[in-house]
Amino acid sequence: MTHNLPLARLRHPCILEVVEPFEESRNQVMFATEPVISTLQTAAADARSELDEVEIQKGLLQVARALEFVHATGYVHTDVKPASIVINNKGDWKLASFAYLSAVTGPDATDGCWAYENDSDEPALARSLDYADPAHVIDRNVSVSNDMFSLGVTIFSLFNEGRAPWQYYGSVSTLRSTDHLSVVMRSSQWASLGSDLQSILQNLLQRQPAMRYSAKMFQTLPYFNSLLVSVLKFIERDSFAAHGREEKVQFLRGLLKMLPQFSAPLLRRKLLPSLLDLIADRALLPYILPNVFAISKGLSSLEFTTKVLPRIRPLFDVQDPPQTQMLLLTHTDLYVSKTSPKEFRETIMPLLYSAFQSEHVAVQENALQRIPRLVSLLEYTHVSEQLFPRLLSLFGKTKILSVKVSCLICLHSVVPILDKQTLSEKLVPTLARIKTREASVMISALAVHEAMASKLDVETLAISVLPQLWVMSMCPNLNTTQFGRFMRVVRDIGTRVEKEHTAQLHEAQQLAQSEAEHITSARTSMPDSFGAAVAPSSVTAADVSLSMAEIVGHRTGPAPQPPGDSLLDDFSSAFTAVQPAAALSTPAAPGPRLPPPPRSNSLVDSLLDDHQPQPQPHVGIPAMPLVPARTGPASLQTSSNSQSLLDLSDFDPLR
Numbered sequence: 001m002t003h004n005l006p007l008a009r010l011r012h013p014c015i016l017e018v019v020e021p022f023e024e025s026r027n028q029v030m031f032a033t034e035p036v037i038s039t040l041q042t043a044a045a046d047a048r049s050e051l052d053e054v055e056i057q058k059g060l061l062q063v064a065r066a067l068e069f070v071h072a073t074g075y076v077h078t079d080v081k082p083a084s085i086v087i088n089n090k091g092d093w094k095l096a097s098f099a100y101l102s103a104v105t106g107p108d109a110t111d112g113c114w115a116y117e118n119d120s121d122e123p124a125l126a127r128s129l130d131y132a133d134p135a136h137v138i139d140r141n142v143s144v145s146n147d148m149f150s151l152g153v154t155i156f157s158l159f160n161e162g163r164a165p166w167q168y169y170g171s172v173s174t175l176r177s178t179d180h181l182s183v184v185m186r187s188s189q190w191a192s193l194g195s196d197l198q199s200i201l202q203n204l205l206q207r208q209p210a211m212r213y214s215a216k217m218f219q220t221l222p223y224f225n226s227l228l229v230s231v232l233k234f235i236e237r238d239s240f241a242a243h244g245r246e247e248k249v250q251f252l253r254g255l256l257k258m259l260p261q262f263s264a265p266l267l268r269r270k271l272l273p274s275l276l277d278l279i280a281d282r283a284l285l286p287y288i289l290p291n292v293f294a295i296s297k298g299l300s301s302l303e304f305t306t307k308v309l310p311r312i313r314p315l316f317d318v319q320d321p322p323q324t325q326m327l328l329l330t331h332t333d334l335y336v337s338k339t340s341p342k343e344f345r346e347t348i349m350p351l352l353y354s355a356f357q358s359e360h361v362a363v364q365e366n367a368l369q370r371i372p373r374l375v376s377l378l379e380y381t382h383v384s385e386q387l388f389p390r391l392l393s394l395f396g397k398t399k400i401l402s403v404k405v406s407c408l409i410c411l412h413s414v415v416p417i418l419d420k421q422t423l424s425e426k427l428v429p430t431l432a433r434i435k436t437r438e439a440s441v442m443i444s445a446l447a448v449h450e451a452m453a454s455k456l457d458v459e460t461l462a463i464s465v466l467p468q469l470w471v472m473s474m475c476p477n478l479n480t481t482q483f484g485r486f487m488r489v490v491r492d493i494g495t496r497v498e499k500e501h502t503a504q505l506h507e508a509q510q511l512a513q514s515e516a517e518h519i520t521s522a523r524t525s526m527p528d529s530f531g532a533a534v535a536p537s538s539v540t541a542a543d544v545s546l547s548m549a550e551i552v553g554h555r556t557g558p559a560p561q562p563p564g565d566s567l568l569d570d571f572s573s574a575f576t577a578v579q580p581a582a583a584l585s586t587p588a589a590p591g592p593r594l595p596p597p598p599r600s601n602s603l604v605d606s607l608l609d610d611h612q613p614q615p616q617p618h619v620g621i622p623a624m625p626l627v628p629a630r631t632g633p634a635s636l637q638t639s640s641n642s643q644s645l646l647d648l649s650d651f652d653p654l655r
Contacts, residue, residue, distance in 0.1 A: 010069075010070070010073075010098065012065075012066060012069045013065075013092075013236075013237075013238065014062040014063065014065045014066035014069070014092070014093070014094060014095060015066050015069070015070075015094060015095050015096075016033050016034065016036070016086055016094040016095065016096040017033060017034040017094075018031060018032070018033055019032045019033060019034060020032035033096075034088055034094075035088060035089050036086040036087060036088050036089075036094070037087055037088065037089055038086070038087050039082065039083050039084075039085065039086050039087070040059070040082040040083070040085040040086070040087060040093065040154075040158075040162075041081070041082035041083045041085075041157075041162045042162070043087060043162075044082060044157060044158050044161060044162035045161050045162035045163075051158060052262075052263040052265060052266050054226065054228045054229060054232070054262065054263070054266060055091065055263070055265070055266050055269075055270070056158055057223065057224055057226060057229045058093075058229055058232045058233075058270070059085075059087075059092075059093035060093075060151075060155065060224075061219055061224055061229070061233070062092060062093045062094070063080075063085060063093055063095055063151065063154075064151070064215045064216075064218045064219050065215075065219065066094070066095035067080070067095070067144075067147050067148075067151070067215040068214075068215035068216050068219070070095075070101075070147075071144040071147070071214075071215055074103055074104055074105040075101050075102065075103055075104065076101070076102045076103075076104055076142055076143065076144055076146055076147055077095070077098065077100070077101060077147050077150075078100045078101070078102050078127065078136065078142070078146055078147070078150075079097055079099065079100045079127050079128075079131075079150075080095075080131065080147050080150035080151055080154060081128055081130075081131040081150060081153075081154055082154055082157055082158070082162055083097070084096055084097035085154070087269075089269070089273070090269060090270060090273040090274070091265075091266065091268075091269030091270035091273070092270070100127055102142055104142055104143060104144070128164075129168040129170060129171070129172065129175055130153070130164035130166060130167060130168055131150045131153045131154065131164060132146075132150065132175070133145065133146040133147075133149035133150060133209070134149075134175060134176070134178075134180070134207065135149070135207070135209045137172060137175060138172075138175070138176055141209065143209055144214065144215070145209035145210070145212045146209070147215070148204050148212045148213060148214070148215065148218070149204060149205065149209070149212065151204060151218075152200070152201055152203075152204025152205045153165070153180075153205070155197070155200065155201060155204075156184055156189070156201060159189050159192065159193065160187075160189050165180075165183050165184050165187055166178060166180070166183055180205050180207075181202065181205045181206060181207075184201060184205060185202075194223075196221070196222050196223035197223055199223075200213075200218075200221060200223060227258075228258070228261060228262060231255065231258060232270060232271075234251060235251075235255075235271065235274045235275070236274070237274070237277060240274075240278065245283070245284075248284060248287075249284070249287055252284065252287035252288060252291060253287060255291055256290050256291050256294060259271070259291065259294050259295065264298055267295045267298065268295070268298070268299065268303070271291075271295060272292065272295045272296075272307070272308070273307075275288055275291050275292050275295070276292065276307075276308070276311045279292075279311060279312070279315070282318065282321075282324075283321075285315065285318070285321070285323075285324045285327075286321060286323040286324060286327060289312070289315075289324070289327045289328070290327065292308065292312070293327075293331045293334060296308050296334060296338070297334065299338070301337075301338045301339065301340075304338040304339075305338065305339060305343065309338075309339070309347065312328070313347060315328060316328065316350055316351040316354050317354050319354070319357075319358050319359070319360075319363075322358065322360040322362065322363050325351075325354070325355055325358060325360075325363050325366075326362065326363060326366055328351055329351065329352070329355060329363070329366045329367055329370060330366070332348070332352075332370045332373075332374070335348045336348075336374070336377065341377045344374075344377055345377070345378060345379070345382050349374075349378075349382075349386070349387075351367075352367045352370060352371070352374075353386070353390055355367035356368075356390055356393075356394050361400050361402070361403060364394070364398075364400075364403050364406075365402060365403060365406055368394075368403070368406035368407060368409070368410055369406065371387070371391075371410040371413060372409060372410060372412075372413040375387075375413045375414055375417065378417075380417055380418075380419075383414050383417045383418065384417075384418060384419075384422060387414065388411075388414055388418065388422070388426075391407055391410050391411055391414070392411075392426065392427075392430055394407055395407035395408070395411070395430065396430065396433075401436070401438055401440065401441065404436070404441055404444075405440050405441060405444050408441070408444035408445055408447070408448055409444060411427065411448050412444070412447050412448045412451055415427075415448065415451040415452055415455070416451070418455075419455075420455050420456060420457065423452050423455060423456060424456055424457075424460045424464075427448070427452065428452070428456075428460065428464050428465065428468075429464075431445050431448060431449065431468060432464065432468050434472075437472075437475045437476070437477060438477060439475065439477040439478050439479070439482060442472045442475050442477075442478065442482070443478075443482055443485070445472060446469070446472065446485065446486060446489060449465055449468070449469060449489065450489050452465070453465065453489075453492070453493050453496070458496065458497045458500045458501055458504075461493050461496070461497050462497045462501070465493065466490065466493060466494065466497070469486060469489060469490050469493070470490065472486065473486035473487065473490065
């Protein structure tokens, strides 16, 4: 493998680049090259990746430039074939397989001997006779013309599914007897080739080496004078950098019109990578990005997110020139179609938030106009924590009328997503701080209030929203139609407040009545101190008093009074009113009844006898005595209580 070392020494844009040099160990040899996607042989044989004619023209020019460089250094490749040409991820054709590189000049020049029969390389690594120059094999003539013959056979194989027009299977005798040009011209593919290409093959496949084109002359042939090929040559890194800014601008403007003429594979593999490499020049971004987005429309979502989005993402924060952000914002629909909702929220929304901070009003309005169509892609958390605060901030800071209106339109679009608390605590106070009285702002604010009305509670509507609407409706810039709209919304909200608040009051009244009935019902079923249920509400206090008197065996009827003692009657009534309720206790076991004391004719004795304390009705809780009860017989206890309340020993009614 040491004969592959020249590849590491050859440096040219059209030669496969070695990234890591050869490393040889006891078991293996390693080296690394730039990324490649396939060989030319594989691409030509794959019907799904049919090579475009412009791509073929551009690729052949690159191979010719590589051969020109090799020949200029005094070497001959001697193994040019489709398998020796690789295609990188940018669609460039690179010359590789320098295992049989031969010097034609200098001290390393070979004698021209090529002993095929002694070739010890593996079949996959050996040179193929199918692409070899007869002058090299038969005449032992090593020259740069050998590579041009091999290039001619390679060109024909591109239109023959990657196969040479003949197969020698390693037989040199068969090669000697073949008229190569006649075989090609009699093939079925010959008629499908254009006249320019036929002329090239007739020159390269002829038997006399001296009559063939050189690599340098090959690049100037009319076949390569296509405008599309010239475009591809212009956009190459070295060629593009050599032109002035005005030429670059004119080229990029014209390229946008020519893109439909290129095939989709060529756009993806060649033009798009070249354009993305030019993004580093920020001054040309307004002219580069339209071409990038035009090509991106034909990409799959995976291609866009892996190839394009990572390259344009750093541009989201670039605010100068403003045309850059305008172009990025204009293609928001493209981002939506090529990214997932999560990817859009995390990657694309920062572009709009950056535009909110722009000093250019046109950029702010462009970003705000996109929001209502994008809200459906956003989650509640993102809206409440990211989008909504930024909209409120921009609305509060801007003094531009059109930006305020655009902010209100955006706020109107996020109202269905936000919760009631956020609306009542943040959005309602923000709208209350509006100072301008322009009709457009008032009508936009009215639309936001109307959208919020269905989500706010009636208290907020009555206390905050309706007063705001009344103030706004008095704006002198409103016309009759706009004022009528205000009145309609005010009536609708007022009607809702009236209905719902009336229903709330009615419900509260019913609840209070229900609670009162429940308490009354609970009291009727609560046991008193005797263990019996409290009398129903229909039972009067007098009924309860009579029942208790019967239980304790007390006489309840009034004592007979002498007629005409009205003063004593009044006094008796007053005395009865101030008598405390007797302390009730569990009745004692019945015993022998004592005879009543002898009745005295004294008026005082009669008064005391007729107005003994009566049992008081008990409702729920037994009445407590006004003075502590004394121990002793019931009759004595009553007498003591009476004396403690009023001492009648010195009372003389006739005095």
